[in-house]
Amino acid sequence: MKRYLRTTWLFWSTSLSAEMEYRANFIMAVIMSMMMLVGTLYGLHLLFNRLQYAPGGWTYHDAMLPVGLYFIIDGFADCMLRPNVTRIVEHVREGTLDFVLLKPIDHQFWLSTRNCSPWGLPTIVAGFGVVIYGGVSREVPLGLDAFLLGVIPMFAGLLILYSVWFMLSTLTIWFVKLYNITHALRSLLEAGKFPVYAYDGPWRLFFTFIIPVAFMTTVPAQVMLGRNNATMWFIAAAVLAIALFMASRVFWRFALRYYTSASS
Amino acid sequence: MIGTLRKIRTVLSVHFAEMTEFRAELFFWMIATGLPLIMMGIWVPAAANGKLGMTGPEVARYYLAVFFVRQFTIVWVIYHFEWLVVTGRLSPMLLQPINPLFRFFFAHLSEQAARLPIVIAMIIGVIFLYPAATHDASGALWLPSWSNVLSVIGLIYFTLVLRYLLQCILCTLAFWTERSSQFETALFLPYMYMSGLFAPLEAFDESVRNIVLWTPFPYMLWFPANILTGRSEIPLWQGLAVMTMWAVIFFIIHRVLWKLGLRQYSAMGA
Numbered sequence: 001m002k003r004y005l006r007t008t009w010l011f012w013s014t015s016l017s018a019e020m021e022y023r024a025n026f027i028m029a030v031i032m033s034m035m036m037l038v039g040t041l042y043g044l045h046l047l048f049n050r051l052q053y054a055p056g057g058w059t060y061h062d063a064m065l066p067v068g069l070y071f072i073i074d075g076f077a078d079c080m081l082r083p084n085v086t087r088i089v090e091h092v093r094e095g096t097l098d099f100v101l102l103k104p105i106d107h108q109f110w111l112s113t114r115n116c117s118p119w120g121l122p123t124i125v126a127g128f129g130v131v132i133y134g135g136v137s138r139e140v141p142l143g144l145d146a147f148l149l150g151v152i153p154m155f156a157g158l159l160i161l162y163s164v165w166f167m168l169s170t171l172t173i174w175f176v177k178l179y180n181i182t183h184a185l186r187s188l189l190e191a192g193k194f195p196v197y198a199y200d201g202p203w204r205l206f207f208t209f210i211i212p213v214a215f216m217t218t219v220p221a222q223v224m225l226g227r228n229n230a231t232m233w234f235i236a237a238a239v240l241a242i243a244l245f246m247a248s249r250v251f252w253r254f255a256l257r258y259y260t261s262a263s264s
Numbered sequence: 265m266i267g268t269l270r271k272i273r274t275v276l277s278v279h280f281a282e283m284t285e286f287r288a289e290l291f292f293w294m295i296a297t298g299l300p301l302i303m304m305g306i307w308v309p310a311a312a313n314g315k316l317g318m319t320g321p322e323v324a325r326y327y328l329a330v331f332f333v334r335q336f337t338i339v340w341v342i343y344h345f346e347w348l349v350v351t352g353r354l355s356p357m358l359l360q361p362i363n364p365l366f367r368f369f370f371a372h373l374s375e376q377a378a379r380l381p382i383v384i385a386m387i388i389g390v391i392f393l394y395p396a397a398t399h400d401a402s403g404a405l406w407l408p409s410w411s412n413v414l415s416v417i418g419l420i421y422f423t424l425v426l427r428y429l430l431q432c433i434l435c436t437l438a439f440w441t442e443r444s445s446q447f448e449t450a451l452f453l454p455y456m457y458m459s460g461l462f463a464p465l466e467a468f469d470e471s472v473r474n475i476v477l478w479t480p481f482p483y484m485l486w487f488p489a490n491i492l493t494g495r496s497e498i499p500l501w502q503g504l505a506v507m508t509m510w511a512v513i514f515f516i517i518h519r520v521l522w523k524l525g526l527r528q529y530s531a532m533g534a
Contacts, residue, residue, distance in 0.1 A: 039457035050315070200306075200308050257453075
């Protein structure tokens, strides 16, 4: 355990110093999260204020919570997932996965933590801002305990996203060229900008049971708000997160059996 | 003339073969571009209270049209070009008598051909989920008129050229920076919010919409999609005029940057 912590620290400090080569990226990252913030909140304003759409009683301020959580998750993906999980595809295609498999450390751990990037941080900060603003400016403001309660399903959501992403990337062992998985997931994640209750029936089923986007943004938000059977969803999120994480480990080991490196 | 046509045909068929080689990739690419179908799930029920000024089926048709237009106006040259520059593979291409950016344009066309069957399958799938989309208010079967279909096919290729020119500008930035594709990621945001993808422009406040209509983005999705469904508020000529203006601007910027960039470009290893 201690060895893994030390390795993680080494991984992150080296990749952070590598990323510091591109310091202009920071300005870019700030501009991008600003654009996202303005665009998404304007869309929310159109939907909830201008069209007075109130699906399942969600108001404009309530709906800010999923938006903020979406930002947090997106920023986390920029920091941790895109720099790592995306590279699995490259490793398989170029045959460098062989070198990873030879290392005396858990492969999945190496593949998931080797790199990190600080450029998602502005989005994460914006996300926390939106969650807090939405929560306190409601008619019945949320207390500190409500926010803290939401942290647990939020982490469950992050774990779910990681597991789904990792499993999809594992598919490269069979299909070799799958760079588009990242783009595909990004566009499905977009659905998380709105509470899942705002969607039409078939969409709601799809984003709850097939691609569990609802568990990433709507469930933590409804736990904070304490609405729509929050307790049940809270438990479901925790169970799903653990189950998917285990599944990702099993699936990776299963896939490796089919891995025939690049040259053999 | 015949020589050029033959060149175009060869380039098209080579790229078509390349695209069909990685079918799984193509499938995920389809999901990646399915955002209009996701947004449809929000705006159809949101239109129910009548404040949007569009009915549910109208919104559904709008987003199906957006999906269709988007499928045929996807441009990815920047990712390819960045890789060529960073790995130094661009240098031999610059020696060829054809501008590489001209050649890659045809790769886009062949890729669309490979994608066509999946596009049709997805549209049929959505109609199956929401059958009301194909019926008008009186319950009769709704189909786009032939003249609208023809205009939209023309418009789609104009849009493709417009988007391609815009991305060519970003390509030239690859001569200065190693990570030019992130400009595309950044540019996707105004595109998403202003093109009618995230929200139909009908929902916008009047003042905001009037500003947005001066940018090139609504003409990349919202305008062609509404031409297809036959409820465009903007006459065809007006949209074409704005698009031509932007195409000329993009082209000039691209040429200037290309010349400056080539001077600045020192191939890897040179």
